[in-house]
Amino acid sequence: MSLLDRVPEYIRSLVPYEPGKPIEEVEREYGIEGSIKLASNENPLGPSPKAVKAVAERVSDLHLYPDGDSFYLKRALAAKLGVSQDRLIFGNGSNELIELAVRTFMRPGDEAIVAHRAFVIYRLVVQAAGGASKIVPLKDFTHDLEAMAQAITPKTRVVFLANPNNPTGTIYRRREFERFLERISAEILLIVDEAYFEYVGDADYPNSIAYQVYQGEGRTILTLRTFSKLYGLAGLRIGYAVGPKEIVGLMQRVRQPFNVNAAAQWAALAALDDAEHIRRTLEVNREGMEYLEREVDKLGLKRVASQANFILLRVGDGRAVFEKLLRRGVIVRPMGAYDLPDYIRVTVGTMMENSRFIEELKTVVKENE
Numbered sequence: 001m002s003l004l005d006r007v008p009e010y011i012r013s014l015v016p017y018e019p020g021k022p023i024e025e026v027e028r029e030y031g032i033e034g035s036i037k038l039a040s041n042e043n044p045l046g047p048s049p050k051a052v053k054a055v056a057e058r059v060s061d062l063h064l065y066p067d068g069d070s071f072y073l074k075r076a077l078a079a080k081l082g083v084s085q086d087r088l089i090f091g092n093g094s095n096e097l098i099e100l101a102v103r104t105f106m107r108p109g110d111e112a113i114v115a116h117r118a119f120v121i122y123r124l125v126v127q128a129a130g131g132a133s134k135i136v137p138l139k140d141f142t143h144d145l146e147a148m149a150q151a152i153t154p155k156t157r158v159v160f161l162a163n164p165n166n167p168t169g170t171i172y173r174r175r176e177f178e179r180f181l182e183r184i185s186a187e188i189l190l191i192v193d194e195a196y197f198e199y200v201g202d203a204d205y206p207n208s209i210a211y212q213v214y215q216g217e218g219r220t221i222l223t224l225r226t227f228s229k230l231y232g233l234a235g236l237r238i239g240y241a242v243g244p245k246e247i248v249g250l251m252q253r254v255r256q257p258f259n260v261n262a263a264a265q266w267a268a269l270a271a272l273d274d275a276e277h278i279r280r281t282l283e284v285n286r287e288g289m290e291y292l293e294r295e296v297d298k299l300g301l302k303r304v305a306s307q308a309n310f311i312l313l314r315v316g317d318g319r320a321v322f323e324k325l326l327r328r329g330v331i332v333r334p335m336g337a338y339d340l341p342d343y344i345r346v347t348v349g350t351m352m353e354n355s356r357f358i359e360e361l362k363t364v365v366k367e368n369e
């Protein structure tokens with residue numbers, strides 16, 4: 001048996017993640033310039049200026065290995081969240097924490113429950129570990145917690161929830177979540193991905209950290225958050241998980257000692273305290289979302305009500321609209337990979353970016369009529 005023959009089918013059949021082209025390449029190919037990217041839910045204001053300064057001041061320390069315990073960042077974040085430090089773990093983006101959790105708690109043959117049209121990374125990671133994903137359809141573009149609870153079997157080890165969900169931007173609310181928790185035993189790891197937590201304005205939005213000890217009972221909830229969105233640090237790759245200390249402790253053993261790079265730690269620590277950048281980011285998002293909703297409604301296009309920093313729009317042939325916008329220098333995300341061929345997902349940008357997108361969309365939609 002050759003080395004290649006020994007690679008299991010679940011590895012061979014993985015479909016590689018399709019990365020977008022660098023913006024410079026797209027511009028060269030189409031002979032355009034000044035294009036805007038509204039495709040990856042990045043912060044349109046850029047990184048926190050305090051984070052930029054913190055990194056600039058310490059570039060000459062880059063020959064040193066990072067702090068393997070993220071000491072200062074962990075201390076600051078634990079204080080901010082009101083949790084003990086042993087309940088926090090950092091990752092090379094929250095995506096690494098998804099992988100660490102699955103590697104720690106799933107074996108080949110185990111099952112995970114994931115929503116159809118939830119973040120594709122969950123399924124990818126589960127498959128790479130030899131696990132099986134049970135896919136549960138959304139209801140009104142939202143996680144159907146009732147159906148997800150029903151899908152649990154004795155083989156289920158992990159349940160993935162994204163709140164708000166990507167690519168729909170929708171949330172489930174407190175009552176539903178509490179009913180769902182009643183049906184989940186503590187032997188199941190419930191991973192709640194809250195990458196867009198800070199953007200949500202709804203008063204009934206459940207903060208899953210508050211439920212980690214619920215009605216006196218321990219639930220095995222692992223909450224994922226990130227510095228990639230609100231804090232504008234996607235390029236540095238840093239996210240974190242909050243969970244019961246026993247769960248976090250096991251994941252600490254599995255992770256690489258220097259999984260979070262030094263610049264990411266400096267920047268995240270500074271960004272955490274940058275109240276002004278956070279305030280402006282949320283304000284720009286709120287104004288931008290209101291503007292996009294209004295303009296999309298005028299165009300008569302269907303949209304999904306979003307609580308995050310992006311919006312799902314029904315445009316007809318999503319791939320064609322994506323291509324046409326691309327040629328006009330506006331990069332959005334087609335949704336074929338999510339089984340939503342009629343849709344595009346658009347990140348809320350600055351006001352200039354939003355109005356440029358709407359102008360180009362108007363032209364493209366007219367052409368299609």
Ligand SMILES: *Cc1c(COP(=O)(O)O)cnc(C)c1O
Pocket residue numbers: 041092093094095096119162165166193195225226227228229234237238239
């Ligand atoms: C953007 C996003 C993340 C963030 O991933 P990082 O690895 O922290 O950059 C996580 N989950 C969802 C659903 C997202 O959309």
